[in-house]
Amino acid sequence: MTLGLVFGAVLFAGAASGAWGEPEGSPRAPSSSDAHPLGPDPAGADLTPQQARQLVGSSGDRWAAYLSPQQYADLTGGRYAGVGLSVDREAGGPTTVAEVLPGSPAARAGIAPGERLVSVDGTPAEQLPVTELVSRLRGGPAGSAVAVGVRDEAGPVRQLTLTRTELAAREVESDRPAPGVARIAVHAFTEGVADQVRAAAAGARGVVLDLRGNSGGLVAEAVATASVFLDGGPVASYQERGEHRRLDAAPGGDTAVPLVVLVDGGTMSAAELLAGALQDRSRAVLVGSRTFGKGTVQQPSRLADGSVLELTVGRYQTPAGRSPDGTGFQPDVPAAGEDPGALALRVLEGLSAPAAPAAAPAATPAAPAAR
Structure with missing residues (x-):
């Protein structure tokens, strides 16, 4: 089951919103929400665009959205x-x-x-x-x-x-600011982003994953990106109409390379899901400022004409049971007026430094054999 977050903001701009994407022929999966009361699932309904927009407008769901077939294809495919x-x-x-x-x-x-x-x-x-x-x-x-x-x-x-x-959309940009250090900026999670992150991180001795301004996108890509740095295990869970579901990383990720994740007030939805998972799993140090605070999940329902209605159906949580909804996640190292990018590189340098060998205890004459 391929899942995607297309959170309200990224639906139409650089600050994505959230929904679980659903490819043709796959079972549909929802997203995380304020547990908004939903009527019957509108999938397959024969609605005009005007009727669909009216349904969204009257739903009381702040994250609900209507997307034409082309808009949905552009959004998930990285064009807009x-x-x-x-x-x-x-x-x-x-x-x-x-x-x-x-x-x-x-x-x-x-x-x-x-x-x-x-x-x-x-x-x-x-x-x-x-x-x-x-x-x-x-x-x-x-x-x-x-x-x-x-x-x-x-x-x-x-x-x-x-x-x-x-x-x-140029969703992934990378460079090498220092020997052996990969700095990877991910602007949104569209199709193929996780593979680009994996390629950019290959061979690096330290990674700065920059999620600032990342408004979310496809949850499947966020989970696959987590899989680059985790060896299996939980990434997030969510409630879908009262049923608990869990998202796990794939086995075999690089758990040794030092990792710093940059976050800010523009880090939303699927990006918060990823940052929170890496923080909970003690896999990365978060640097920057508090994230946006969107932890709801939207389910895309494909209408008869191929357009999509995204309606909130649940709320996601990190492996430790935290939800960012309304509060966001706090970084481990706040930037506090410093340049976050430079601070991230200093933190990474500290993580990468070899531990000093423990000093041998001084010999003590007539020390007892056991204490």
């Missing part, structure tokens, strides 16, 4: 219509531009990382959850327009109109 803008928001802080995709509409408009996102389509950014901001940025087909207000630290607000285009 958007402006190339990823956002982040620390608890109680402003909404900032986390990343701008080179060559994207946002980049051509002169938007730069670190600037403040003030508004989207006239609505102040602080009045909207991050997931809703992402949905609005991606909430239209290629060729449609979205108005954004941005400003740098000292300048006035710039009102810009961006035209969405089809973008290919």
